[in-house]
Amino acid sequence: MEELLRQAGEKVLWTARRKGVEAEAYLLYNRELSVDVNRGKVETLKEAEEIGLGVRVFNQGRLGFVYSSDLSAQAVAQSVQDAIDISQNTPLDLYNQLPEPVNSYPTLDIYDPQICVTPLENKIELAREAERVARAFDPRIAVVERAGYEEADFNTLIMNSKGLLASAQGNYSTLFISLVAQDEEDSQTGFAVMSKKKFAELDPAALGQEAAHRALRSLGATTSATANLPCIMEPFVTARFLSLLAPSLQGDAVLKGKSMLKDRLGDKIAATAVTLVDDGVLPGGIAAFPFDGEGMPCQRTGLIQDGCLKAFLYDNYSAMKADQVSTGNGQRSSFRSLPSVGITNLVLSPGLKDPADLRIDIKTGILITEVMGMHTANPISGDFSLGASGIMIREGELAEPVRGITIAGNIFTWLKNVQAVGSDLRFYGARAAPSIRMEGISVGGQ
Amino acid sequence: MLDKHELSNVLSQALSKGGNFAEIFIEEKRISNVLCEDNKIEKVNLGREKGAGVRVIKDGQTAYVYTNDVSESGLMKAAEVAGRTLAAGKEQNREIHLTPIQSGLQFEFLRLPEDVELSEKIAQVLSANQAAREIDDEIRQVTVAVGDTHRQIQIANSDGVFVEDESARIRLMVNAIASRDGMIQTGYEVAGGLCGWEILDTVSIQDMAQQAASRAVAMLSAEPAPAGRMPVVMHAKAGGTMVHEACGHGLEADLVQKGLSVYKDKRGEQVACRELSVIDDATLKGKYGSFRFDDEGSPARRTVLIDQGILNTFMNDRLTAAQEGAELTGNGRRESYQHKPIPRMTNTFIASGNDDPQDIIASTRQGLLVKKMGGGQVNTTNGDFVFDVQEGYFIENGEIKYPVRGATLTGNGPxxxxDIERIGNDLGFAIGVCGKDGQGVTVADAQPTIRIKELTVGGTGQAADKIIKRIRRK
Structure with a gap:
C-alpha cells in the first residue's frame, strides 16, 4: 500500500514541477472496523476502506488546496491543475512556504500487530463481555443502548517538492458502552469509553462497571438551589474543559488576536497546581505519531508549568509568522482538510491526592459528573454556561444526586480557581485529566 | 455510476450468503469552500469524492462496507465482504428487478456550484468582511465562509427500489468578534438551502455580516444574564433549536425502539399543550433540510409528529419502520457513503398559532426574551436539554429592558x-448541521414566537427574583 501512495505522491510532485510550482502531497490509506452488539447479538458490523489525497500547491507565496478520493493518474494531474487555478485567486503571503526536509523522526511504538491478527470473533466478544458485566452489575441496568468495539489502521505518507518524505503506519482500538439505568421514578444514562494503542490493554469488565456505576449513582436526581458552591470535577468533566481551553493555546489564534492569552507568555495564568502538556510522542497516547500533517516531527511541549504560561502550539505557517519553530502541531483530520494548528495528546498533569480526599473539607459542595453543551461555550472569551449534573457533597461525603442545573463561568477564571489536582489521571481519546477541586462556581437551579 | 444491470448483480452478490435485504448507495460529490479571516482569503478548498456503501441486513443485524472503488468490481468486492460478514446462512441466488422511483417534487438549481467562478465567491466573501468591519471599530475579527456541495447519488435495493438524484446545497456564514476593555463578544449569522447560488438573489451576505457585527457590539454592553427560573419568550427569529432538541430527537424511531426516549409508548397520548403541533417536512422548497428522496430512496414527506398536543407518529427509516410495521416517513438519512442511514430530522418546526408576537412580549411581567439561539444538546432518555442564547434581553413589565449575555437555558422537553402558554402567528427558520452517532446532516428548524411558563436560566448574574445588580465587567 505504501508503494501505491508513494506513486501518487510522486505524480503530484512531477506534475507540479512541470507547471513550475512547488507542491505537497498528503496521502492516507485508512481501514476501520466497528461492531455494535446488543443483547449479545451483533447489531451492526462496519468495515471501511478509504484512500485519499490532499494536494497543497505553493505558487510563489499563493496557496491552493484540492483533495480527491481518486488516485488515478488522470485525477491526480487534474487535482494539481485545480490547485494551481485556485492559487491564482488567493492572496500573496510570504509565509506560505513548504516545510524543510527533516533529518530524523522520533521512533515510536505506534503499531500493535495484535490488532490485525486477532480474529473478529474475539473482538466481538470484548463488546459482549462489557455488556454482560454491565447488565450483571445491577438489575436496574434496564437498557444497553450499545456496546461496541472499533479499530483503525492507517498509513500516512507525506512528500513535498523540497525533498521532505515522511511515512508511517499506526493503529489503535476502542471499546465503548452506553446504557440506561431505570427505577420506578427515573431513568439515567451512563457511558464509558476506552481507547488503547495496545489491544491487550482493553478491559471490558472495567468498562461495563464504570458505565453502570455512572448511571446508577444519578438515579433519583432532583435539581438543586441556585448558589455559589465549591466543586470537584471528575476527570471526564475536566477533560471537556481542556477542549475549551485548547484553542487559546494555539499559535494561530494568538497571531489572529483570538486568544486571551496573547502577550501572557511567562505570566502566572493559572493556579500553581496546574501543569498542562501537549505530547505528540507520549507512549500509549492515541494521538502519538512520528510527524504531523505536514511532515514536521511531533514532540512534547510544556504549555503551562506550575501555573505559568510557557509556550503556544505551532504549525509550520504560524511558526514562521511568529518567528518560532513548528511544534509539530500541524494537524489534519483527514486528507480532506488543510493542516492547521491542533492538539496531539493534551494532558493535565495529575497531583498526589486521592480523588476522595479532595472533598474531605467541603461542607456543602457538588461533584460535577457530567456537563452538556460544551460546544456552545465561547472558545475565544472563554465564557461558558453549561447544563450539568452531579452529586451533592455534604460534610465531605457524597450525598444525593442532582440534575438539570447549570454551571457558568469563564475558562481563564477556572484555571485560577483550581485548588487541588487528584492523582486519578484518565484518558478520554487524546485528552487526559485527573479530578480537580475548584473554588466556588456559579450553579443555577430551582 | 453503474447501470441497472450492474447494480442488480451487486445486490445479488450481497444476498448470496442468505441476507434478507441489500442496498447500494453510490455518491459523487464536489465540494468547495472559501473562507476569509484576518482580512484575507485564508482558505480555498476544492474536493472531489466518490464512494459507495453496501448494506446487508439479516435477522436485524446490519453489515455495512464502504469503499472509494466505485467500479463494478470494487462494489462486487464490497458486497461479498458485507454478505459473508453476517453469520453464514443458506446460499441463495436472488434475482433483483430494479424499478426507477419518481418523485413528485422538483427543486430548481439555477446556478450550480461549478457555474459560479471562484473569483465571484471570493468577491462576495471579501465584501461581507468589509461590511462587518465597517459597523464599528470595536470589531476585532471577522470570519466569513461560503461553501457549496454538488451531489449525485444512486440508490438501489433488493426490494427493487432504484433512485438517481442530483442536488446542490449552499451555506453562508459570518462570525464577528467585538472587544472592549478585555471583554470579547461574538455575533454569528448563518444561512443556506437546498438551492444553487441564486440564493444570493434573496439573501444578502453583506446584510448578514452587518447583523452579526452589530450583535457582537451590542452584546458588549449587555448585562450578565440573571440566573434562576423565569418565563422565557422565544422570538420567531430565534429559530427552532428548542423544538429540535426538546422534542425532535426524542421522536426518532431508533431511540424510541431502544427505550432511549421519553416519548416511548406515548403514541396517541397528549404530550404537549392542545394548541401545539410539531411537523417535520422535507418537501419545503429550498430549505436546508429538504430533499426529493431520503438516503434510502424513500420519497420526501411532510409528517405531523405532534397533532394539537397528541403524539401522532415517530420519524423512521427502513429498519425501524420494518421493526414495527410502520409506514415509511422518509427520514432515513446519512452524512455520506461512509455511514449507514439512521432516522434523522429534516425541516422540523412548531406550527404557527394565533397570538400577536408583540402582545406575547407585552403581556410578560418579567422574563427573558431570546432573539437568537446558539447550539444545543439533549439527553433523550429523560428529555433534559440545554442550549445557549446568543442574543437575549430582559423583559420587565412587558417592556424589553436591556440586553443580557452568557445565558444558557436548561429544561425538560416533555x-x-x-408549559407553552402562548403561540404567535409568525414563523422563523434557522439552519444547522445536526450531529448524531457521529454523523452530521443538514437540517432546518423553525418556530413561531412562543412563551414558556418557566425555564432555568443559567448565567453569571444574580438570581432574577432579587434585585439585579448591574455590574459591568472591566
Whole structure:
C-alpha cells in the first residue's frame, strides 16, 4: 500500500514541477472496523476502506488546496491543475512556504500487530463481555443502548517538492458502552469509553462497571438551589474543559488576536497546581505519531508549568509568522482538510491526592459528573454556561444526586480557581485529566 | 455510476450468503469552500469524492462496507465482504428487478456550484468582511465562509427500489468578534438551502455580516444574564433549536425502539399543550433540510409528529419502520457513503398559532426574551436539554429592558411542551448541521414566537427574583 501512495505522491510532485510550482502531497490509506452488539447479538458490523489525497500547491507565496478520493493518474494531474487555478485567486503571503526536509523522526511504538491478527470473533466478544458485566452489575441496568468495539489502521505518507518524505503506519482500538439505568421514578444514562494503542490493554469488565456505576449513582436526581458552591470535577468533566481551553493555546489564534492569552507568555495564568502538556510522542497516547500533517516531527511541549504560561502550539505557517519553530502541531483530520494548528495528546498533569480526599473539607459542595453543551461555550472569551449534573457533597461525603442545573463561568477564571489536582489521571481519546477541586462556581437551579 | 444491470448483480452478490435485504448507495460529490479571516482569503478548498456503501441486513443485524472503488468490481468486492460478514446462512441466488422511483417534487438549481467562478465567491466573501468591519471599530475579527456541495447519488435495493438524484446545497456564514476593555463578544449569522447560488438573489451576505457585527457590539454592553427560573419568550427569529432538541430527537424511531426516549409508548397520548403541533417536512422548497428522496430512496414527506398536543407518529427509516410495521416517513438519512442511514430530522418546526408576537412580549411581567439561539444538546432518555442564547434581553413589565449575555437555558422537553402558554402567528427558520452517532446532516428548524411558563436560566448574574445588580465587567 505504501508503494501505491508513494506513486501518487510522486505524480503530484512531477506534475507540479512541470507547471513550475512547488507542491505537497498528503496521502492516507485508512481501514476501520466497528461492531455494535446488543443483547449479545451483533447489531451492526462496519468495515471501511478509504484512500485519499490532499494536494497543497505553493505558487510563489499563493496557496491552493484540492483533495480527491481518486488516485488515478488522470485525477491526480487534474487535482494539481485545480490547485494551481485556485492559487491564482488567493492572496500573496510570504509565509506560505513548504516545510524543510527533516533529518530524523522520533521512533515510536505506534503499531500493535495484535490488532490485525486477532480474529473478529474475539473482538466481538470484548463488546459482549462489557455488556454482560454491565447488565450483571445491577438489575436496574434496564437498557444497553450499545456496546461496541472499533479499530483503525492507517498509513500516512507525506512528500513535498523540497525533498521532505515522511511515512508511517499506526493503529489503535476502542471499546465503548452506553446504557440506561431505570427505577420506578427515573431513568439515567451512563457511558464509558476506552481507547488503547495496545489491544491487550482493553478491559471490558472495567468498562461495563464504570458505565453502570455512572448511571446508577444519578438515579433519583432532583435539581438543586441556585448558589455559589465549591466543586470537584471528575476527570471526564475536566477533560471537556481542556477542549475549551485548547484553542487559546494555539499559535494561530494568538497571531489572529483570538486568544486571551496573547502577550501572557511567562505570566502566572493559572493556579500553581496546574501543569498542562501537549505530547505528540507520549507512549500509549492515541494521538502519538512520528510527524504531523505536514511532515514536521511531533514532540512534547510544556504549555503551562506550575501555573505559568510557557509556550503556544505551532504549525509550520504560524511558526514562521511568529518567528518560532513548528511544534509539530500541524494537524489534519483527514486528507480532506488543510493542516492547521491542533492538539496531539493534551494532558493535565495529575497531583498526589486521592480523588476522595479532595472533598474531605467541603461542607456543602457538588461533584460535577457530567456537563452538556460544551460546544456552545465561547472558545475565544472563554465564557461558558453549561447544563450539568452531579452529586451533592455534604460534610465531605457524597450525598444525593442532582440534575438539570447549570454551571457558568469563564475558562481563564477556572484555571485560577483550581485548588487541588487528584492523582486519578484518565484518558478520554487524546485528552487526559485527573479530578480537580475548584473554588466556588456559579450553579443555577430551582 | 453503474447501470441497472450492474447494480442488480451487486445486490445479488450481497444476498448470496442468505441476507434478507441489500442496498447500494453510490455518491459523487464536489465540494468547495472559501473562507476569509484576518482580512484575507485564508482558505480555498476544492474536493472531489466518490464512494459507495453496501448494506446487508439479516435477522436485524446490519453489515455495512464502504469503499472509494466505485467500479463494478470494487462494489462486487464490497458486497461479498458485507454478505459473508453476517453469520453464514443458506446460499441463495436472488434475482433483483430494479424499478426507477419518481418523485413528485422538483427543486430548481439555477446556478450550480461549478457555474459560479471562484473569483465571484471570493468577491462576495471579501465584501461581507468589509461590511462587518465597517459597523464599528470595536470589531476585532471577522470570519466569513461560503461553501457549496454538488451531489449525485444512486440508490438501489433488493426490494427493487432504484433512485438517481442530483442536488446542490449552499451555506453562508459570518462570525464577528467585538472587544472592549478585555471583554470579547461574538455575533454569528448563518444561512443556506437546498438551492444553487441564486440564493444570493434573496439573501444578502453583506446584510448578514452587518447583523452579526452589530450583535457582537451590542452584546458588549449587555448585562450578565440573571440566573434562576423565569418565563422565557422565544422570538420567531430565534429559530427552532428548542423544538429540535426538546422534542425532535426524542421522536426518532431508533431511540424510541431502544427505550432511549421519553416519548416511548406515548403514541396517541397528549404530550404537549392542545394548541401545539410539531411537523417535520422535507418537501419545503429550498430549505436546508429538504430533499426529493431520503438516503434510502424513500420519497420526501411532510409528517405531523405532534397533532394539537397528541403524539401522532415517530420519524423512521427502513429498519425501524420494518421493526414495527410502520409506514415509511422518509427520514432515513446519512452524512455520506461512509455511514449507514439512521432516522434523522429534516425541516422540523412548531406550527404557527394565533397570538400577536408583540402582545406575547407585552403581556410578560418579567422574563427573558431570546432573539437568537446558539447550539444545543439533549439527553433523550429523560428529555433534559440545554442550549445557549446568543442574543437575549430582559423583559420587565412587558417592556424589553436591556440586553443580557452568557445565558444558557436548561429544561425538560416533555415539560416544556406542556408549559407553552402562548403561540404567535409568525414563523422563523434557522439552519444547522445536526450531529448524531457521529454523523452530521443538514437540517432546518423553525418556530413561531412562543412563551414558556418557566425555564432555568443559567448565567453569571444574580438570581432574577432579587434585585439585579448591574455590574459591568472591566
Amino acid at each position: 415539560r416544556v411542551l406542556m
